Amino acid sequence: MRDTQSRNPARAPSNQQSAISNQQSLLAPDFLRKLDLLEILFKRNVVGRREGDRPGHQRGGRTEFADHREYSPGDDLRYLDWNIYGRTDRLFIKEFTKQEAALVCVLVDASASMGTGEPEKLFYAKRLAAALAYLALIGGNEAQLAIFAGAEAAWSPRYAGRPDIQAIAAFLEPPEPAGTTDLFAPLRAFRERVHVRSLVVLISDLLEEGGGQRGLRLLASQRYDLSVLHVLSPQELRPPAVGPALLRDAETGRGENLVVDADALRLYADRLNAFCEGWRAFCQRHDVRYLQASSATPFEDCILTYLRRGGLVR
Amino acid sequence: MSILHPLGVLALAAVPVLVALSLWRWRRREAVVSSLLLWREVAAAWRQAPHARRRRHADPLLLVRVAVALVLAGALCAPVWLRPSPRARRLAIVLDRSASMAALRPDGKSRWRACRDELLKLLVRLDAADRVDIVAVPPPANRTIPSELDGQAAASVLLSLEPSEAPVAPRELARAATDAASRHPGASVVVATDAPIEGLPPGASLLATGAPLDNLGITAFAARPVGGASVPREAQHEVLVTVANASARPASTTLVLLADTREVARRSVSLPPGGREPVIFDVRLAAASALEARLIGTDGLGADDRAWLARSARRTRIAWVGDESYFLRRALAVQEGVELVDLPGPPAEAVPRGFDLAVYHRAVPRALTRGSVVAVAPGAAVGGLRPGPPVAVGPASLTAPNDPLLAAVRLDGVALGSVPRPVLPAGFTTLVAVGGVPAIGRWREGEARLLYVGADPAAGDWALHPSFPIFWANVVAATAERGMESAGFASVRPGELVPVGTNGGVAVEEPGGARRPVAGGAFRPERTGLYRLVRGKVSQPIAVSLLSEGETLAPGAEARPASDPLGAQGETVGLAIAWRLEGWLALLTLALVLIHACLAAKLRV
Numbered sequence: 001m002r003d004t005q006s007r008n009p010a011r012a013p014s015n016q017q018s019a020i021s022n023q024q025s026l027l028a029p030d031f032l033r034k035l036d037l038l039e040i041l042f043k044r045n046v047v048g049r050r051e052g053d054r055p056g057h058q059r060g061g062r063t064e065f066a067d068h069r070e071y072s073p074g075d076d077l078r079y080l081d082w083n084i085y086g087r088t089d090r091l092f093i094k095e096f097t098k099q100e101a102a103l104v105c106v107l108v109d110a111s112a113s114m115g116t117g118e119p120e121k122l123f124y125a126k127r128l129a130a131a132l133a134y135l136a137l138i139g140g141n142e143a144q145l146a147i148f149a150g151a152e153a154a155w156s157p158r159y160a161g162r163p164d165i166q167a168i169a170a171f172l173e174p175p176e177p178a179g180t181t182d183l184f185a186p187l188r189a190f191r192e193r194v195h196v197r198s199l200v201v202l203i204s205d206l207l208e209e210g211g212g213q214r215g216l217r218l219l220a221s222q223r224y225d226l227s228v229l230h231v232l233s234p235q236e237l238r239p240p241a242v243g244p245a246l247l248r249d250a251e252t253g254r255g256e257n258l259v260v261d262a263d264a265l266r267l268y269a270d271r272l273n274a275f276c277e278g279w280r281a282f283c284q285r286h287d288v289r290y291l292q293a294s295s296a297t298p299f300e301d302c303i304l305t306y307l308r309r310g311g312l313v314r
Numbered sequence: 315m316s317i318l319h320p321l322g323v324l325a326l327a328a329v330p331v332l333v334a335l336s337l338w339r340w341r342r343r344e345a346v347v348s349s350l351l352l353w354r355e356v357a358a359a360w361r362q363a364p365h366a367r368r369r370r371h372a373d374p375l376l377l378v379r380v381a382v383a384l385v386l387a388g389a390l391c392a393p394v395w396l397r398p399s400p401r402a403r404r405l406a407i408v409l410d411r412s413a414s415m416a417a418l419r420p421d422g423k424s425r426w427r428a429c430r431d432e433l434l435k436l437l438v439r440l441d442a443a444d445r446v447d448i449v450a451v452p453p454p455a456n457r458t459i460p461s462e463l464d465g466q467a468a469a470s471v472l473l474s475l476e477p478s479e480a481p482v483a484p485r486e487l488a489r490a491a492t493d494a495a496s497r498h499p500g501a502s503v504v505v506a507t508d509a510p511i512e513g514l515p516p517g518a519s520l521l522a523t524g525a526p527l528d529n530l531g532i533t534a535f536a537a538r539p540v541g542g543a544s545v546p547r548e549a550q551h552e553v554l555v556t557v558a559n560a561s562a563r564p565a566s567t568t569l570v571l572l573a574d575t576r577e578v579a580r581r582s583v584s585l586p587p588g589g590r591e592p593v594i595f596d597v598r599l600a601a602a603s604a605l606e607a608r609l610i611g612t613d614g615l616g617a618d619d620r621a622w623l624a625r626s627a628r629r630t631r632i633a634w635v636g637d638e639s640y641f642l643r644r645a646l647a648v649q650e651g652v653e654l655v656d657l658p659g660p661p662a663e664a665v666p667r668g669f670d671l672a673v674y675h676r677a678v679p680r681a682l683t684r685g686s687v688v689a690v691a692p693g694a695a696v697g698g699l700r701p702g703p704p705v706a707v708g709p710a711s712l713t714a715p716n717d718p719l720l721a722a723v724r725l726d727g728v729a730l731g732s733v734p735r736p737v738l739p740a741g742f743t744t745l746v747a748v749g750g751v752p753a754i755g756r757w758r759e760g761e762a763r764l765l766y767v768g769a770d771p772a773a774g775d776w777a778l779h780p781s782f783p784i785f786w787a788n789v790v791a792a793t794a795e796r797g798m799e800s801a802g803f804a805s806v807r808p809g810e811l812v813p814v815g816t817n818g819g820v821a822v823e824e825p826g827g828a829r830r831p832v833a834g835g836a837f838r839p840e841r842t843g844l845y846r847l848v849r850g851k852v853s854q855p856i857a858v859s860l861l862s863e864g865e866t867l868a869p870g871a872e873a874r875p876a877s878d879p880l881g882a883q884g885e886t887v888g889l890a891i892a893w894r895l896e897g898w899l900a901l902l903t904l905a906l907v908l909i910h911a912c913l914a915a916k917l918r919v
Contacts (some may be wrong), residue, residue, distance in 0.1 A: 113349050116346065116348040117348065176393075185762055207351050235347075236352075242342070242345055246344045247350065247357075248346050249349055250346050258356065267359050268356045271352045271355050275352060
């Protein structure tokens with residue numbers, strides 16, 4: 001595992017210009033204006049570490065009214081509601097909710113398999129991650145990103161405030177697809193690094209056996225608010241019939257001889273369907289949002305329609 | 315079932331090509347996938363599948379392509395399905411083999427080819443019992459076309475024939491058609507020609523071919539010495555060449571005159587549509603033995619673009635007047651270069667114009683004007699000679715043995731039969747006397763030279779003696795010697811008979827260089843060009859030129875099918891199915907199918 005917090009290029013003043021261009025390539029200014037109308041939906045009670053704009057579940061603070069309760073001796077008399085006392089001759093105390101800033105953590109799979117497809121899945125995943133981080137920032141929350149490939153991961157610092165979108169873009173842009181898929185390692189690392197309950201979004205093609213579900217089970221047991229964005233390319237959803245071919249694994253380089261004809265494609269479609277349904281069932285069991293997207297789907301449609309329909313944003 | 319175009323079978327070669335391309339399309343290629351996680355089970359299932367399932371599925375596109383190729387190959391072969399007709403039919407084909415049939419039509423096909431294709435379509439409709447006679451006009455020179463052929467044999471004959479370069483008059487075709495119709499009453503007669511023909515027998519159908527022709531040709535070619543016939547060969551000559559334009563637009567060309575393959579003159583010629591222009595060259599020909607006129611460029615008909623003239627020894631032309639004499643006629647006719655022409659009666663002049671010698675047998679000339687006259691047993695006065703009553707005589711004797719006419723002649727012991735005792739004219743030279751009576755002698759009267767032979771060849775036994783043909787050979791030689799002075803340029807047309815003499819040992823060298831012996835004392839050239847008669851070490855050029863305005867300007871007619879001659883016989887039409895797909899269209903489609911298969915294999919789509 002590799003921590004890039006101390007040398008994140010987004011922090012370097014000399015990289016300010018490239019950060020702006022990266023932001024433009026990942027998120028167009030017009031699209032950012034559309035994102036301003038959305039906000040992230042938190043499914044579970046996540047705990048903010050610092051005060052923010054989001055009404056939390058802890059009582060406290062002075063601005064966000066939450067409820068009334070009957071006065072008990074010892075209560076602070078400053079919070080007595082004198083209007084109610086005047087009408088009912090009974091003493092009620094006003095309670096307020098503490099304003100919190102929640103943490104939205106986006107984990108992006110940058111393994112070699114994410115570099116396949118047309119359009120490329122990794123670029124699509126980066127755009128999704130940037131959009132979600134931006135939504136977190138404009139919602140007064142914090143955002144942290146991680147890009148992982150194999151057992152290694154690059155962690156960003158926590159971003160807060162709208163201007164940090166440039167730093168987010170600068171963090172997301174450089175990584176190239178490489179290495180094998182290992183979902184368990186970054187999820188376990190996340191649990192070790194982040195101890196507050198937060199919203200975790202995993203963006204990956206999930207083409208790995210077992211590890212991803214093990215890691216998600218681990219986090220679900222800690223009551224994190226979990227979401228999985230399953231990104232597949234159109235070539236994976238509907239591969240072409242190329243006849244006799246040597247299929248080579250983009251990650252391992254291993255080959256498999258096969259005649260990709262109509263029968264093989266039918267078998268593949270069944271297998272893919274079972275794979276996706278397996279993930280969907282797993283996520284349902286563990287109260288994890290599961291959203292599937294094709295990298296061929298227009299990006300704006302994905303954010304404004306699919307994620308909204310999936311309950312991740314509104 | 316039969317096919318019209320056997321070469322169409324070659325199109326079947328496209329089928330293995332298509333299969334090979336399909337196999338090539340199935341070559342293995344490498345494809346990178348994001349993960350084998352999903353494919354592994356597919357591969358395992360595929361490996362466990364029964365062999366039949368793992369086999370390559372039949373490519374539907376390949377099946378379609380092969381089917382299209384088979385259909386197109388079938389169309390190119392032009393298969394026909396024939397039904398038998400109730401009774402045997404008879405077909406007579408009169409085929410125009412004239413030079414103009416080789417002319418190219420605007421579609422690039424020759425008139426001959428178009429005609430032949432139509433006739434082949436007719437022949438495949440015949441049943442096995444039907445019979446065909448092919449009459450080629452002119453007939454091929456070196457073969458005889460058998461008669462009563464079946465359809466297949468007739469098609470073979472038809473395919474083996476080619477047009478000659480000989481001119482053919484339309485009336486010859488009409489006469490051949492009439493002959494064919496009269497030989498086989500009830501037969502269907504088809505005349506295939508490009509000539510505007512008239513006078514066909516009733517019921518004959520015409521298969522016209524041809525189209526307006528772009529052609530420039532030489533229609534006349536002659537040369538004569540300037541200043542008379544007796545000038546030496548080195549003298550100035552006047553050469554006439556007529557060029558005709560058969561096309562419907564103005565044309566221009568260059569006319570070149572060659573003497574013994576050496577260019578001696580050149581002239582540009584421009585002609586209006588349908589125009590003719592005589593071109594006259596004044597050239598010094600020295601000792602050239604052959605002339606050639608040549609038009610530069612190519613056009614629809616090649617046979618008339620060149621013409622030749624050859625200087626040949628002049629033939630000795632002998633006019634025969636009077637009663638028949640077998641021995642005397644044979645003695646004259648066997649001489650080489652002798653042309654014996656019978657005249658019905660005594661001509662106005664003793665020796666008609668164009669003849670070198672006149673032989674009067676038991677006849678006398680009306681007037682002695684000029685030329686050489688032989689009077690054999692005249693029976694009446696010839697000039698100043700008056701034959702008297704016949705007398706019985708003894709053996710003959712030579713009184714002037716050194717005379718050229720008696721060279722190698724021996725008359726010892728020969729009985730000449732009875733001879734008249736003549737009254738001799740002044741200057742009479744007795745050559746042979748019998749018992750003191752002049753039997754043979756010669757004299758001159760004005761410009762006439764006379765030879766008197768008092769003995770009748772039919773009466774004595776002189777005709778059976780070797781000295782008889784020798785004497786007459788001397789007579790002809792003496793005449794021919796004088797005739798050599800007027801030798802000139804001449805040519806014959808293809809198809810004409812060229813006599814070469816019966817002495818044997820003569821070969822003809824064709825324009826291509828091939829040499830073959832001449833049998834029968836004559837040969838008939840089919841092609842134009844400069845032939846050579848080779849006799850020992852002597853070579854005599856023979857010019858063969860088309861020089862036919864009818865062939866050069868033959869307009870032809872738009873090809874149209876003849877009225878169905880088989881149907882006209884009242885028989886069941888034999889043709890049941892015939893594919894009519896243009897060959898170029900089928901080939902183009904086949905090429906497109908192959909190109910599509912190539913691209914599909916290359917791009918693996």
